[in-house]
Amino acid sequence: MKVAFNASDFNHGMSMVSHALPARVIKPYQEGVFLETMDTGLRLTVTDGEVAIQSTIAAEVVEEGSALLPARLLGELVRNLEGNVELETESNEAAIVRNQGSRTRLVLFAAEEFPEIAPVEAESITSISQQQFKSAVRSIIFAIATDETRRILTGCLMETSADEVRFVCLDGYRLAMQRVYCKHEMPAGKEVLSYILPGLLVGNIARMMSDSEQPITLSLSRTHMMAEFDKTRVFAPLILGEYINYRQILPTSWTTAIRVERGALSGSIQRAALIAREGSNNLLRLKIENQTLTISAMADKGAATEQIPVDFDGSPLNIAFNANYLNDVIKNIDTQDLSMRFNTNVSPCVVAPVSGNQYTYLILPVRVSD
Template sequence: MKFECAAQDLVYGLVNATRALSARPAMQILEGVLIRTEEEGISILCSDGSLSIKADVKASVSVPGEVVLPGRLLTEIVRKLPEGTVSFDMNEKMAVTLRCGQSRSTITGMAAGEFPQMKDLINTHAMHFPQKKLRDMISKVTFAIALQESRQALTGCLMEMTPTELRLVGLDGFRLALQVYHEDFVLPDGKTELKAIVPGRVMTELSHIMTDDNGMATFHFDTTHMMAVVGNITLVTSLLAGEYINYRQILPSNWLTRVSVKRKELQEAIERASLMAKEGKNNLIRMKATDGNLKITSNSELGDVLENLDAHLEGEEIEIAFNSRYISDVIKNVDEECCTLSMNTSVSPCVISPLEGESYLYLVLPVRVYN
């Protein structure tokens, strides 16, 4: 195998493909990156067994071939190369020599026969989403995805697609994050709804790949896999099995209390109160909503914090307590100037939503406090 390509193109391909590498690979070959010559260049493929990412890179190929090289080592070597053209030259013993300028490195490779092939869904129905919008939606739900959960489905992000909207949902048992994108979509086979549970890690890596603010990402689904095509990067992942929680049943339909407040002032007040709350045993902050005022307090053995905010109250006054990290994570992901906190009792969920519309919704469970 022998080819030449631009160093910056090779770096881009390796950085994105190696996002699929596992920290604890099940097989030695999964520590590697499969480099294969193609008609118009080379492909770079990494896999952890359930997630595969392939980057297509323009190259001038003089001798076709394929080889598996240590993924992280190769990436770090190529990142340190000077700008210019990189040449790859593999001998009969699968030793690959890289040259760029006056730099030369030799890496021992492995045969590609046992490397898992990437599933191809290109012939299934395609759906298109704006990269910038989808990236923003992902960033606002992944914090609420469960990291370790007896129900494996909750370690994933629920994608719900209808002919009029896309919904992303994250839920970890303490909080829920929902992002909604209203657009006309054509679903496959005349379906009225399409659901997929995508592993949380995959959604995070996908958001890092979607860097073109003006570009589109193309998605393909079957019953067990999802494929996303972003420019010259293709990602294929296994979907999580099982039923996702019916989150709509969790959302209250009526409210006794609604508090409207400026988001920036609320976030800053919560952050200040959280500093003291972290010094306490329970990491709690308390809120008390009265007519025209929202009071936020926290205390520990080291002292206390009191914050007063202007707020608009509809309905009954309320006192409620939250884990400071959970409520802070939610408010940090609200972009609008103002938001609404809707509650019923001090022990029932609090829902954070925009003053108008339904582009997002967050739910946080309060902490029961015994005075």
């Protein structure tokens, strides 16, 4: 194999595929990057045995072929080069990397050990803009569970229907749901298709892409997924099992509701949380009455009280929340005003836009004595 490419193009490709490098290497191929010539240039592939990421860069192919090289070493080398880079393999033993006056010889890994990346036989293909995907994921990913004993909840539920895609995350204490409105061709006889995507991987994919209007295409089978954007493809197994029926969790009626300006609420929560975190339970108490929301926190080192004017409807209420959980929800909302709806001081609070339904959050309160 002999190819020539621009160092900055290669660096971008490596920045994509390196997300699949495992923290702990069990098999030699897991620390390698598989290079193979294509009609469109040079394809880079890295896999940890489950997740695989491919990225294709522009390259001049002088001699076709493939090779498995040490990923981190090759990546660090090319990051220290500029302009045109030549890479040529010597039989099956080594690769020579040339750039201006630089010549580096890298020992090859056994390419036959690198697993074949199987295509996804998709039953569902959804395309939305990278900006929409990134915004949706960024707004909900905080609510995935991190406890592997609840593996289902470490995933992000993706539901597709004819008019929208829903992304849902919940960890047992809070729920976050975002809708992306788009047309989607459904299989005959199907109204909704549901998949559980690996949550941490979904977050990584969102960080890998730009805020552009270019599409990301999600191809899903019953067991695997492929995400394709720009010149990058991400392959991964889905999380199998039955996701919690989140629709049963969401209240359909309420006895107390407020409308509040998001910026004022966010500032008050963050200031009161400074005191709450000094306490043993990181607790914020909310009191709703007389068109006023009062947020208070107490700890050995001090106390805080914040008052915000609100549009109030229903019964007065005293309720308490974990400060971090409440702050995570409010800081991920970008509308000017929001509504908070309650029933009792021990039932979930629903946070939603004043108009429309592009997002919905649910937070469980903390039971406290008066």
